[in-house]
Amino acid sequence: MGQRIPLLEVKDFTLQFKQYGRGLKQIETRVISGFTLDVHAGEIVAVVGASGSGKSLLAHAILGILPSNAATGGSLKFKGEELSQSLKERLRGKEISLIPQSVSYLDPLMTTGKQIESPLRKAANAVKSVMNRFQLGDDAKNKYPFQLSGGMARRVLIGTALTSGAELVIADEPTPGLHKSMVDETLGSLKELAALGRGVLMITHDIDLAFVVADRIAVFNKGLTVEVADAKAFEASPDNVKHPYSKALWHALPQNGFHSVRGKDYGEEIDAGCDAGEEDDA
Ligand SMILES: Nc1ncnc2c1ncn2[C@@H]1O[C@H](COP(=O)(O)OP(=O)(O)OP(=O)(O)O)[C@@H](O)[C@H]1O
Numbered sequence: 001m002g003q004r005i006p007l008l009e010v011k012d013f014t015l016q017f018k019q020y021g022r023g024l025k026q027i028e029t030r031v032i033s034g035f036t037l038d039v040h041a042g043e044i045v046a047v048v049g050a051s052g053s054g055k056s057l058l059a060h061a062i063l064g065i066l067p068s069n070a071a072t073g074g075s076l077k078f079k080g081e082e083l084s085q086s087l088k089e090r091l092r093g094k095e096i097s098l099i100p101q102s103v104s105y106l107d108p109l110m111t112t113g114k115q116i117e118s119p120l121r122k123a124a125n126a127v128k129s130v131m132n133r134f135q136l137g138d139d140a141k142n143k144y145p146f147q148l149s150g151g152m153a154r155r156v157l158i159g160t161a162l163t164s165g166a167e168l169v170i171a172d173e174p175t176p177g178l179h180k181s182m183v184d185e186t187l188g189s190l191k192e193l194a195a196l197g198r199g200v201l202m203i204t205h206d207i208d209l210a211f212v213v214a215d216r217i218a219v220f221n222k223g224l225t226v227e228v229a230d231a232k233a234f235e236a237s238p239d240n241v242k243h244p245y246s247k248a249l250w251h252a253l254p255q256n257g258f259h260s261v262r263g264k265d266y267g268e269e270i271d272a273g274c275d276a277g278e279e280d281d282a
């Protein structure tokens, strides 16, 4: 990727929570330690890690939407500029867009059509094509979030991020519960964004999804990057990755024998399965 300045640069990033223990004693819990990663324009980088390992918090830190008891260290830069809270707020939804993990991020007071339209001003054609692509027909357009099924709400979130024109799209577990065809549309859309020169950070616990779209895969375990690997090489063989945790993720895949690795080395059971419950609205 040469000397180009990355779109997103995460360096020695740490995240901890202040919580009250017994007797009002404050304790700090470290969730992310020394995380380093960059995303260049035109590439898809996946962050793969187990549930509860801090992946969503990383996304929320980049967007400036962390809970108030969180404190961070290290550096987050967008196009070479340190991301202060005020810069994050200026970029959010414009140059940096999030496909959130939870559908509760939809604005309850805005119809589907308006949500998808809102990051833009008047690109009616773009809105229409996204609505068609994600099977959100004219009837969906006038619905409010409480009237949408889970799968439909998820498609609205994806559509909203796609029309935003953002240079960096962060997709936090974008596909659970979607039909296979919609999973393919979503992954295809992320690839198109990268082909258009945008950067995509895709967060997932499902390494197979990462193999389908990512150029590079950052393996994340308990808030630490254990390594950043070339996606194609990683998919081809566990010999192409260095860390035992990455190798174990590969072996845990169904097509590689489903060797679930019990956790004494990693502190948890590695689950490479996909939790894809089928979409509930068709
Ligand atoms: N406000 C908070 N105070 C204390 N701990 C928190 C807070 N919010 C999140 N955590 C903890 O931080 C950890 C990481 O959470 P996060 O949601 O980033 O995980 P994740 O990797 O996205 O998991 P999943 O794959 O399930 O989405 C969790 O163990 C969670 O309990």
Ligand code: NI
Binding pocket: 055, 056, 057, 101, 172, 173
């Ligand atoms: Ni998460």
